[in-house]
Amino acid sequence: MTPTLTALLCLASDFLPGTLPKPTLWAEPDSMIALGSPVTIWCQGTLGAKEYRLDKEGSSEPWDTQKPLEPGDKAKFNIPFVTEQNAGRYRCSYHSPAGWSERSDPLELVVTAPYGELTLTALPSPAVISGGKVTLQCGSWLEFDKFILTKEGEQKFNWTQDSQQHSYRGSQALFPVGPVTPSHRWMFRCYGYQRNNPWVLAGPSDLLELLVSGSSRKPSLLSPQGPVLALGQNLILQCRSDVGYDRFALSQEGGRGLPQRPGRQPQAGLTQAEFPLGPVSHSHGGQYRCYGGHNLSSKWSAPSDPLDILIAGQIPDTPSLSAQPGPMVASGEDVTLLCQSSRRIDTFLLTKEGATDPPLRLRSKYKARRYQAEFSMSPVTSAHGGTYRCYGSRSHSPYLLSLSSDPLDLSQGAGQGGWNETWVDLRGNVMRLRVEDRGPTPPPPDVSFSESEPPSVPAPHPQVLTQWVMEAVTLIPENLPYSSQSYAQYRGEGSAPQRTREQGGH
Ligand SMILES: *[C@@H]1O[C@H](CO)[C@@H](O)[C@H](O)[C@H]1NC(C)=O
Ligand SMILES: *[C@@H]1O[C@H](CO)[C@@H](O)[C@H](O)[C@H]1NC(C)=O
Ligand SMILES: *[C@@H]1O[C@H](CO)[C@@H](O)[C@H](O)[C@H]1NC(C)=O
Numbered sequence: 001m002t003p004t005l006t007a008l009l010c011l012a013s014d015f016l017p018g019t020l021p022k023p024t025l026w027a028e029p030d031s032m033i034a035l036g037s038p039v040t041i042w043c044q045g046t047l048g049a050k051e052y053r054l055d056k057e058g059s060s061e062p063w064d065t066q067k068p069l070e071p072g073d074k075a076k077f078n079i080p081f082v083t084e085q086n087a088g089r090y091r092c093s094y095h096s097p098a099g100w101s102e103r104s105d106p107l108e109l110v111v112t113a114p115y116g117e118l119t120l121t122a123l124p125s126p127a128v129i130s131g132g133k134v135t136l137q138c139g140s141w142l143e144f145d146k147f148i149l150t151k152e153g154e155q156k157f158n159w160t161q162d163s164q165q166h167s168y169r170g171s172q173a174l175f176p177v178g179p180v181t182p183s184h185r186w187m188f189r190c191y192g193y194q195r196n197n198p199w200v201l202a203g204p205s206d207l208l209e210l211l212v213s214g215s216s217r218k219p220s221l222l223s224p225q226g227p228v229l230a231l232g233q234n235l236i237l238q239c240r241s242d243v244g245y246d247r248f249a250l251s252q253e254g255g256r257g258l259p260q261r262p263g264r265q266p267q268a269g270l271t272q273a274e275f276p277l278g279p280v281s282h283s284h285g286g287q288y289r290c291y292g293g294h295n296l297s298s299k300w301s302a303p304s305d306p307l308d309i310l311i312a313g314q315i316p317d318t319p320s321l322s323a324q325p326g327p328m329v330a331s332g333e334d335v336t337l338l339c340q341s342s343r344r345i346d347t348f349l350l351t352k353e354g355a356t357d358p359p360l361r362l363r364s365k366y367k368a369r370r371y372q373a374e375f376s377m378s379p380v381t382s383a384h385g386g387t388y389r390c391y392g393s394r395s396h397s398p399y400l401l402s403l404s405s406d407p408l409d410l411s412q413g414a415g416q417g418g419w420n421e422t423w424v425d426l427r428g429n430v431m432r433l434r435v436e437d438r439g440p441t442p443p444p445p446d447v448s449f450s451e452s453e454p455p456s457v458p459a460p461h462p463q464v465l466t467q468w469v470m471e472a473v474t475l476i477p478e479n480l481p482y483s484s485q486s487y488a489q490y491r492g493e494g495s496a497p498q499r500t501r502e503q504g505g506h
Helices: 003-013 462-467
Strands: 024-028 032-034 039-044 051-056 064-066 074-079 088-096 107-113 119-123 127-129 134-140 146-152 157-162 171-177 186-193 200-202 208-213 220-222 228-230 234-241 247-252 260-262 264-267 270-279 286-293 307-315 320-324 335-341 347-352 360-363 365-367 370-377 387-394 397-402 421-426 429-436 446-449
Touching: 024 088, 024 107, 039 051, 039 088, 039 107, 051 074, 064 074, 119 186, 119 208, 134 146, 134 186, 146 171, 157 171, 171 186, 220 286, 234 247, 234 286, 234 307, 247 270, 260 270, 307 387, 320 387, 335 347, 335 387, 347 370, 360 370
Parallel strands: 032 107, 107 200, 127 208, 228 307, 307 397
Antiparallel strands: 024 039, 039 074, 051 064, 051 088, 088 107, 119 134, 134 171, 146 157, 146 186, 186 200, 186 208, 220 234, 234 270, 247 260, 247 286, 264 270, 286 307, 320 335, 335 370, 347 360, 347 387, 365 370, 387 397, 421 429, 429 446
16 A cells, blocks of 8 residues: 555545444334334434434435434434334434444344234144254244244244245244253244345244153143043043142143143142143043143153043944943953944044043954944953943044943943853852843843853752842852952842752752
8 A cells, every 4th residue: 555545544534434433223122122112212322422313224314313312422212103114224323523423233123013813833742851852833824924933031042934835824834943951941932024024023922831841750640530521521630749749730732732730739748730621622632741840940840641531422423332242251251342333433442430541442343334343351350340331533533532332331231131141159159150131120030050060069949049139240250259249239039040950969
């Protein structure tokens, strides 16, 4: 550089923009502001500035000019109600006796507007295992070009994603998030916008907080009403633990909510929360898990075992349930419960009244022009006794069931006409009797000794039998003494056991 030119530049720099310190530009309370809210834009220069000027990109005219506030190093530009026209990129400069300052770095004033009902959903669930990943779906019925996902709270961050067009209407974007850790809270919102106007954001969506489940002991989740509910029935789920959690959270797979309830202590050493989910609608059908946590911690326990809530009566079909060879069975024998339907059923479910286990499920087979499934129990033990029902479901909505079959009682065949052989005890001896059941009202039983197995003790006299309170029972452990409480009572009084014959010693 020649000396002359250097001298010239030094001289010029006293009078040209750029010699004064560059002003700073910011917005209060924030540069992202909801439509209709007030915002103040501040420009700070140096003492002695006479005038401040705010320029909005796209216009050669100054957007506004202001005299500085005392002591004179900054000016404010008030916008009492932000409109979409206020959104954009701003710069400011100030005038002092030395001339105009250089322009500030840009301020992007972003206006958020509640258009398009943005929904933010975690797939498959807002409950994520520590170290796991989740996909956040931001969607709207409006067609946006782009979506922004913002992470709120301590570690603010945001991602922008092009939208994918929905199959028919609206738009959405998927944001893979993770691995998530329980070190801090994971809270998100999302927005949508058009490419030609990136300063007007539609949104925000509701806040979505992920629940990061950890490794502390899982609570247990139960449905006191059983796993199968009818429409309109009141659904309450209980989450409980002996770990002493202060609060519990409930997740439904594919569901958006993650309700939390404080833990109560119904008895020492146990805390529990109830989640009243209201009258059952078909959307309550699904898989649930619950989590335990402590009040001032973002850490949650491991997930409970999943609980399926099934809604009956959602397929207009009533399957039939029968037992083969019959509902009265001796312990150690085999019985098969056959559930059948003439309509298309993909899976049959077998429930037992009062059982806490999930229902048994079997894929249906098409046989003899009927859909059917065979639930076999072999060998039968006393634990199998109870009242069974079966239901059908279809694979596209596995939590919605048919109507219930008629109940089938495996321990009380009397009146169903469906049982034949059992073991009963007379005078403390085990003998095999054949009992024929003739109908729904307890009929006089015909009693005869089995041909195949002559009793090893003298058979009772017929008179003994007529007075005997015959306890028609199943599930009697062979050769084991048993108490009369274990039987369903079946009075055979007044019967005429003509066909009884004595065998053996007489
Ligand atoms: C995204 O992050 C940038 C940089 O931190 C920030 O300036 C901008 O305001 C954020 N956008 C939103 C929508 O939060
Ligand atoms: C935890 O928080 C809930 C709700 O804020 C409160 O009812 C409960 O007493 C708290 N439990 C403990 C142990 O602080
Ligand atoms: C009992 O068994 C006999 C002979 O096996 C059979 O004919 C009869 O139908 C059975 N009764 C019932 C109620 O199942």
